[in-house]
Amino acid sequence: MMIDQAPALIIIFPLFISLVLTLAGSLGPRVAYGLLLCGMAGSLLFSLLALGQVVADNQAIHYRMGDWPPPMGIELVIDHLSGIVLVLVSACALLTAVYSLRTAAEDNPDRLHHYYALFALLVTGLLGMTASGDVFNLYVLLEISALSSYGLLARGRGPAYYATFKYLIVGTIGACFYLLGIGYLYIMTGSLNMLDLAEIISRPELQESVSIKIGFSLMILGVWIKMALFPLHAWLPNAYSKAGITTACLIAPLMTKVSVYIMLRIMFTVFSVDYIFDSIAWSQVVIYLASAAALIGMISALAQRDLRMMLCYIVVAEIGYMTGGAWVANAAGYTGAVYHILADGLMTLCLFMAVGAVIYRTGLTSMAAMQGIFQRMPITAVVLVIGAASIIGIPPTCGFFSKFYLIQGAAQAGAWVFVAALLIASLVAAVMFFKLLEIAFFGDPQALEQEAASGHGHGEHGGQPVVARHEAPLSMLIPMVITAAGLIVLGLYTKEVVEFFIGWSIPAGF
Amino acid sequence: MKRLTLVILAICAVIMLAAAVDLPDWADPASPASTHLSPDFLEQGYGETATPNIVTVVLADYRSYDTMFEAVVVFAAALIVLVVLRHTPRKRRKMLQHRPVREGRDTVLRGAAQLIIPVMQIFALYVVGHGHYSPGGGFQGGVIFGASFILLALCYNLKFTIERFREQAVLVCVAGGVLLYAGVGAVCLAMGWNFLGYAGLAGILGVGEVMARSHGILAVEVGVGITVFSVMMSLYYDLASGGDLDEGL
Numbered sequence: 021m022m023i024d025q026a027p028a029l030i031i032i033f034p035l036f037i038s039l040v041l042t043l044a045g046s047l048g049p050r051v052a053y054g055l056l057l058c059g060m061a062g063s064l065l066f067s068l069l070a071l072g073q074v075v076a077d078n079q080a081i082h083y084r085m086g087d088w089p090p091p092m093g094i095e096l097v098i099d100h101l102s103g104i105v106l107v108l109v110s111a112c113a114l115l116t117a118v119y120s121l122r123t124a125a126e127d128n129p130d131r132l133h134h135y136y137a138l139f140a141l142l143v144t145g146l147l148g149m150t151a152s153g154d155v156f157n158l159y160v161l162l163e164i165s166a167l168s169s170y171g172l173l174a175r176g177r178g179p180a181y182y183a184t185f186k187y188l189i190v191g192t193i194g195a196c197f198y199l200l201g202i203g204y205l206y207i208m209t210g211s212l213n214m215l216d217l218a219e220i221i222s223r224p225e226l227q228e229s230v231s232i233k234i235g236f237s238l239m240i241l242g243v244w245i246k247m248a249l250f251p252l253h254a255w256l257p258n259a260y261s262k263a264g265i266t267t268a269c270l271i272a273p274l275m276t277k278v279s280v281y282i283m284l285r286i287m288f289t290v291f292s293v294d295y296i297f298d299s300i301a302w303s304q305v306v307i308y309l310a311s312a313a314a315l316i317g318m319i320s321a322l323a324q325r326d327l328r329m330m331l332c333y334i335v336v337a338e339i340g341y342m343t344g345g346a347w348v349a350n351a352a353g354y355t356g357a358v359y360h361i362l363a364d365g366l367m368t369l370c371l372f373m374a375v376g377a378v379i380y381r382t383g384l385t386s387m388a389a390m391q392g393i394f395q396r397m398p399i400t401a402v403v404l405v406i407g408a409a410s411i412i413g414i415p416p417t418c419g420f421f422s423k424f425y426l427i428q429g430a431a432q433a434g435a436w437v438f439v440a441a442l443l444i445a446s447l448v449a450a451v452m453f454f455k456l457l458e459i460a461f462f463g464d465p466q467a468l469e470q471e472a473a474s475g476h477g478h479g480e481h482g483g484q485p486v487v488a489r490h491e492a493p494l495s496m497l498i499p500m501v502i503t504a505a506g507l508i509v510l511g512l513y514t515k516e517v518v519e520f521f522i523g524w525s526i527p528a529g530f
Numbered sequence: 531m532k533r534l535t536l537v538i539l540a541i542c543a544v545i546m547l548a549a550a551v552d553l554p555d556w557a558d559p560a561s562p563a564s565t566h567l568s569p570d571f572l573e574q575g576y577g578e579t580a581t582p583n584i585v586t587v588v589l590a591d592y593r594s595y596d597t598m599f600e601a602v603v604v605f606a607a608a609l610i611v612l613v614v615l616r617h618t619p620r621k622r623r624k625m626l627q628h629r630p631v632r633e634g635r636d637t638v639l640r641g642a643a644q645l646i647i648p649v650m651q652i653f654a655l656y657v658v659g660h661g662h663y664s665p666g667g668g669f670q671g672g673v674i675f676g677a678s679f680i681l682l683a684l685c686y687n688l689k690f691t692i693e694r695f696r697e698q699a700v701l702v703c704v705a706g707g708v709l710l711y712a713g714v715g716a717v718c719l720a721m722g723w724n725f726l727g728y729a730g731l732a733g734i735l736g737v738g739e740v741m742a743r744s745h746g747i748l749a750v751e752v753g754v755g756i757t758v759f760s761v762m763m764s765l766y767y768d769l770a771s772g773g774d775l776d777e778g779l
Binding site for chain 1: 548551561563571592593613706726
């Protein structure tokens with residue numbers, strides 16, 4: 021029975037935890053932390069159960085909410101694609117929850133349980149969007165995750181309020197476009213269920229309908245705003261770089277990846293390959309947008325002096341990779357895009373966690389915080405190097421394999437602009453991280469200590485300046501190391517992941 | 531910049547007009563929206579749920595999962611305003627420079643409030659309870675119920691209202707309403723049906739499956755009503771006093 025109900029429990033479990041956390045203020049921060057961990061672990065468990073069943077039966081699970089058959093009721097659909105994204109989201113959320121022990125308590129001394137309630141609510145929204153088989157239900161959960169992310173981001177420091185307010189306006193515009201698109205589809209088809217919509221839209225009389233074309237364009241535009249595709253990305257670096265450490269680790273890897281997943285769902289489940297690449301006039305332009313996003317994102321990242329600002333622009337560039345992979349219109353590109361959702365979720369999480377630990381220990385967000393990092397925080401430094409290697413695309417990290425598929429797909433499609441953008445972006449990323457490592461190795465750590473005015477002593481030892489080791493706390497180290505190991509394991513098992521999961525979700529027509 | 535905004539708006543307007551070209555006529559009974567699912571809802575709705583108001587049936591039964599998350603959206607709004615605005619130890623600058631201090635001694639206002647508020651509350655309960663038969667339901671009834679408390683705060687003062695309905699109690703209601711909704715779903719799940727399959731309540735309530743759906747709709751509407759009214763109060767408390775809950779409008 022547990023297995024049958026797993027699709028609903030993935031989403032309902034964190035929702036209940038969020039409601040209980042709202043009321044659990046008097047029980048203290050430890051209980052709140054425990055409840056959050058319990059919620060995230062529960063989601064991960066049910067996601068794994070559901071994915072296991074999908075792989076065992078080799079067919080999608082359709083879960084009818086309220087026992088109503090679709091399209092009258094709402095259904096959850098867990099197939100190979102949504103299954104792995106569910107596991108990714110719940111695993112990243114669990115790792116971030118473990119990581120949050122110190123930072124969340126320090127950022128929210130008074131309202132930790134409400135902060136955690138929003139945390140669980142955000143994860144509920146992301147999981148719900150991923151599992152949903154109904155375009156309007158997806159919109160409702162999009163609102164839940166967006167709203168809770170506004171609340172979490174506004175808890176950040178200094179100018180976080182202004183950045184979040186801008187994000188709120190832009191995010192609402194994006195959601196409105198998506199809703200408007202659904203409106204057009206509903207008027208023309210009378211249905212909201214994705215599979216039912218797909219069946220109706222594939223009928224010949226609707227192939228040339230202007231309303232449906234514009235509905236599709238509006239939905240995609242809304243999702244692009246949500247996932248910060250160039251040139252609609254301006255809100256992202258500001259909003260994410262000023263967030264609290266835990267908030268950034270939670271939101272930056274997951275929100276944009278789930279938005280990419282939604283784009284894939286709309287493109288290939290609701291609409292079809294033939295429809296998009298034959299009937300939509302602008303579908304050829306997207307590859308150039310994606311190339312521009314990859315290039316401009318990476319070059320902007322190179323120009324940043326603030327660590328998290330740099331990571332945020334990397335996220336913008338990675339969004340370009342995935343968009344390009346989806347729109348080169350072949351199986352290799354699609355595989356690369358889906359694999360990159362997994363890889364990029366992990367590597368962004370890895371980098372944000374490592375940088376968060378550095379910020380936590382030094383109190384600085386500029387690149388100067390990296391000075392002497394290998395002496396002061398050796399494990400964090402190694403995690404950072406693994407994350408950086410994955411962004412650059414060095415084997416055996418997973419970043420290499422996703423880029424391999426993306427370039428293969430682009431080359432098959434003859435999209436040489438995208439191939440060039442990918443290669444140049446990788447080069448720029450390499451330059452950027454070597455610059456960072458140069459500061460880490462050759463920067464003067466003692467200057468930093470004076471700058472941060474921290475109390476712990478440093479003396480002369482054998483003529484070499486010795487810097488006190490001051491590693492991140494264990495609650496941050498464990499999830500960091502697991503994530504970094506995940507990057508390598510995912511890279512080593514690329515063939516299996518592609519064969520057992522992604523290969524099954526390649527849409528018909530490729 | 532302003533000119534760019536105008537250009538973008540103009541482009542959007544042209545796109546909207548272009549999209550209207552092959553839309554079906556206004557209120558066309560042969561349009562897909564009226565022929566695809568609506569007939570099924572209209573023909574089967576009453577038979578399956580014993581509830582004559584089809585809007586309520588679609589809202590709280592066929593698409594009950596959406597409605598639960600709509601209630602969660604309302605809940606999230608209250609939580610966010612609380613997290614952002616409510617007074618924290620890191621003392622922020624006061625948001626309201628000038629605060630009206632009112633003693634609430636105005637006889638005419640108090641008299642009017644005493645007359646209106648009980649009627650409003652009874653009517654709110656009616657709107658929630660009568661959602662099965664007439665326009666109404668949890669959202670509308672909850673708004674009227676919440677408005678009655680805001681009227682109390684306006685005609686007396688904020689302190690007077692908070693003494694009668696403490697912030698902690700409001701919070702319990704905010705989460706409790708959604709908890710009731712999701713709890714009904716979870717009970718159905720525990721009874722061996724899918725989440726929010728109200729037919730699972732039949733065994734507990736001792737009625738048939740159809741009647742159980744009708745009762746299930748009422749239960750979730752009450753949950754929505756509790757959340758909506760307490761969220762209105764929570765928002766009013768925080769916004770009217772700049773998050774200090776001491777004095778304000």
